[in-house]
Amino acid sequence: MISAATTPRDTAAQPLDDAVRSAVATVPDPEYPDVSIVDLGLLESVRLETQVGGEVVAHVGLIPTFGGCPALAMIAADVRRAVESAEGIDRCDVDWLAGPVWSPDRMTRGARRTLADDYTVVLRHKDGGLRCPVCGSDDVDDLSMVGPTRCRSVAWCTSCRNAVEVMRN
Amino acid sequence: MKTLAAPPAGGRTWSDLDEFQSFIDAGGMVEPDDEMPGEYRSEVFRFIEFHANSELMGGLTERDWIPHAPGLRLKQIFLAKTQDEIGHAHLLYMVGADMGIKTRTEMLEDLFDGRSRFHNVFHYQAVTWADQVAIAFLVDAAAFASQRAVFAECTYGPYKRVLKRIVAEEGFHMRHGEEMLLRIATGTPTQHEMFQAALDRWWWPAVQLFGPDSPPGDVDPLIRWKIKSERNEVLRHAYVQKYVPLLHGYGFEIPDAELRRDDDGQWQIGEIDWAPLKATMRNGGPDSARRIRTAADNWADTSWVREALA
Numbered sequence: 274m275i276s277a278a279t280t281p282r283d284t285a286a287q288p289l290d291d292a293v294r295s296a297v298a299t300v301p302d303p304e305y306p307d308v309s310i311v312d313l314g315l316l317e318s319v320r321l322e323t324q325v326g327g328e329v330v331a332h333v334g335l336i337p338t339f340g341g342c343p344a345l346a347m348i349a350a351d352v353r354r355a356v357e358s359a360e361g362i363d364r365c366d367v368d369w370l371a372g373p374v375w376s377p378d379r380m381t382r383g384a385r386r387t388l389a390d391d392y393t394v395v396l397r398h399k400d401g402g403l404r405c406p407v408c409g410s411d412d413v414d415d416l417s418m419v420g421p422t423r424c425r426s427v428a429w430c431t432s433c434r435n436a437v438e439v440m441r442n
Numbered sequence: 443m444k445t446l447a448a449p450p451a452g453g454r455t456w457s458d459l460d461e462f463q464s465f466i467d468a469g470g471m472v473e474p475d476d477e478m479p480g481e482y483r484s485e486v487f488r489f490i491e492f493h494a495n496s497e498l499m500g501g502l503t504e505r506d507w508i509p510h511a512p513g514l515r516l517k518q519i520f521l522a523k524t525q526d527e528i529g530h531a532h533l534l535y536m537v538g539a540d541m542g543i544k545t546r547t548e549m550l551e552d553l554f555d556g557r558s559r560f561h562n563v564f565h566y567q568a569v570t571w572a573d574q575v576a577i578a579f580l581v582d583a584a585a586f587a588s589q590r591a592v593f594a595e596c597t598y599g600p601y602k603r604v605l606k607r608i609v610a611e612e613g614f615h616m617r618h619g620e621e622m623l624l625r626i627a628t629g630t631p632t633q634h635e636m637f638q639a640a641l642d643r644w645w646w647p648a649v650q651l652f653g654p655d656s657p658p659g660d661v662d663p664l665i666r667w668k669i670k671s672e673r674n675e676v677l678r679h680a681y682v683q684k685y686v687p688l689l690h691g692y693g694f695e696i697p698d699a700e701l702r703r704d705d706d707g708q709w710q711i712g713e714i715d716w717a718p719l720k721a722t723m724r725n726g727g728p729d730s731a732r733r734i735r736t737a738a739d740n741w742a743d744t745s746w747v748r749e750a751l752a
Contacts (some may be wrong), residue, residue, distance in 0.1 A: 306609075343522030346515065347617060392610075393603045407603065416536070421529025421611060423522075427536075434474040434540050435600045436533045438607065441517040 289361050293319045293331045296359040300351045303344045304422060308387050310348060313338070314379025317370055328363045331356050334370045339423040339441075345369060377440045393439045394425060408433035415439075453477060466668050471599045474540060483729035485663045486598045487541045488490055494534035495553050495560035496585075501527030503564060507574050519618050526615070530608050537600045556725045561585065562718075563647045565727025572636035575626050576644040578619035580685065584651045586612040587677055595671035627692040634693070641689065642697045649711065650719040654679040681710050 274400045297319075298311040310316065318334035333352055349367040356365035370389055380388075388394040389406035397403060403413035409430035417427040418441075425438040453475030456462040462479055465472075471479060480485075486682040505524045511517045537544040563581045568574055586609070593609050596602040625635045656673040660666040667674065686696055686709045700712025721727050725734060 281527065303617065304610050306610055341518065343519050343618075344614065347614075353734075391639070392607055394607070403472065407599075416643070419525070419529070421607070422525045427529070427532060429536060436536050436604055 287316065288319055289329070290319055291357055292359045292361065293321070293333065293365075296355040297333060298354055298360075299355050300348065304349050305388065305392060307391070310335070310352075310386035312381040314375060314381075315348070317373070322337035323397075329361060331359075331362050331365045333365060333367050336370050336375050338375045340424060359420060361371060376442055380440075388422050388440070392438075393435060394440060396440050397442070403428055403437070403439060404437065405437060407437075409436045413437055457576055462667075466597050468596065471602065473599045481663060482667050483541060484527050484543065484599075485667060486601065486669060487538055487543045489664065489669055490534055490538040490541070491544070492547055492559055492561075493589075494531050495558055496564065497523055497527045497531035497534060498553070499560045499564040499733060499737060500526075501511055502740065503533060503568065503733070503738055504574075507568070507571075510571060511574075512571060519622075523615055523618070526611050530604075530611070530685070532603045533608075534601075537604055539601065550741060554734065554741050556734050558732075559725075561651060562722040562727065563651055564733060565722035565730045566643065566647055567729040567732075569643070570640065571625060572600065572633070572640035573643065574621070575622045575637060576640040578615065579623040580619075580641075580644055580648045581651065581699075582612065582619050583685070584648045586616055588652060590678055591672040592670055592720075595668040596693055597668045606741055623692070627694070638694055641694055642705065645697050646714070646718070649678060650714060650716070652681065653719070654714075654716055679708075682711055684708050734740070 285295065294311070294316070297316050298309045300310050302308050302310050302313055302315075305313075315335045315338070316333070317336050318332075319335075320332040322330045322332065324330060333356060334351065335348070349369070352367050353365045354416055356362055380396070385396060393406050395403060395406050402411060403415070404411055405413050407430060410430055412432045413428050413430045415428050420427040420438050426441055428437045428439055429435075430437055453473070454465075455477045456465070459479055463484070464479075472482070501524050504520055504527060508517055508520045508524065511520045535546045535549060537550060538544070549558070553560070563577070563585075567578065588613060589605065590609050593602065593605040596605060614705075623637075623698070626637045653674040655675040656662050656665060664670040686701070689696060698712045702710055704710050718727070722730065725731075
């Protein structure tokens with residue numbers, strides 16, 4: 274995918290690089306319509322390339338939360354649309370990268386908070402424990418390794434009696 | 443948006459029904475430990491059970507089409523949708539069972555014995571792949587509109603929290619439905635004919651999914667208790683306004699000879715024959731018996747898993 278003539282990224286390209294990142298940040302996750310894919314930790318790299326005719330191509334490298342996620346094609350299409358509408362960008366190529374592997378650590382604090390407060394979805398503590406995002410209790414029992422999506426498992430808070438979902442590592 | 447945070451531990455109590463109603467009217471959210479009028483508890487439970495059954499029956503249908511889906515990408519979509527629906531059913535059965543009216547096993551056994559209800563659209567047979575496109579594009583959209591209207595109010599906290607995720611995921615399914623429709627609508631003349639035939643089968647069930655007009659005022663307990671935010675006829679009308687022009691735009695015909703545009707530019711559909719909907723609610727639809735039997739066989743065939751896990 275490397276064209277004949279490329280210019281290495283330099284400081285002059287920095288504003289454009291930022292513009293691409295901002296454009297990617299406007300794309301929400303299809304399953305969390307108010308959380309950006311950047312805040313979920315999907316954006317890994319941005320590379321700009323100016324081709325022979327002067328066409329500026331943005332190569333956006335994303336990593337999936339889970340392989341086989343059914344949202345990948347949709348996310349890639351949304352990213353392409355968003356980045357190609359940014360000023361100074363003629364074309365955008367999206368690559369799903371094989372590595373690094375996504376983990377919940379890549380999520381921002383804000384994304385974690387939104388998932389917990391609005392979606393009742395939490396991350397597991399380092400010691401394996403779970404805290405209920407509704408009532409704050411630690412009495413949360415794992416019920417099923419398999420939830421409605423590949424990236425979540427199902428638990429139940431015995432204190433406030435709510436169904437909690439857990440992002441899988 | 444109402445906060446989804448729970449109240450302090452220990453349930454709230456009410457001196458009378460009026461106080462409970464005022465709490466609901468003021469935007470209050472009911473939690474499992476709160477005192478609930480019997481009618482509120484049973485109406486919420488009935489609604490959740492119906493929703494859970496519908497997710498399960500829908501998921502089983504989609505599962506049947508995974509091998510028939512044309513191409514890997516569509517198989518992947520159908521695999522994911524099946525997991526979604528079964529997962530939603532799981533969450534809803536948990537929340538429903540917690541209300542103390544029926545256990546999850548009782549709900550499932552009632553469903554498999556034909557004593558429960560589920561959405562009318564799962565009482566019909568999908569004949570060709572185009573039917574799956576019609577279901578994904580039309581029926582999922584109708585279900586999405588009605589779920590979103592429940593989520594908008596929904597005074598029962600645990601159900602509202604689960605609905606938040608379900609609605610987001612169903613919105614995602616709708617985009618898949620649009621993608622599937624676009625493919626078939628811009629395909630060969632045969633594909634176009636196949637979809638028209640499917641549309642002829644699914645248009646009326648989709649329109650009927652919203653149910654008959656809601657009774658006037660707040661006679662409907664679902665509206666009085668703010669479990670539903672919108673009346674059936676309002677949701678149906680909005681749906682018709684959106685989908686008639688979309689389908690016309692792709693060159694399809696709506697199977698309704700009385701369909702017309704009124705002076706205000708609103709699409710008005712012909713009179714709805716409610717007999718088919720009523721039949722499905724008695725599990726007497728065209729494909730009800732086979733669907734229920736398949737689901738029951740599936741439950742029986744997997745008993746060894748439950749025994750092994752017990």
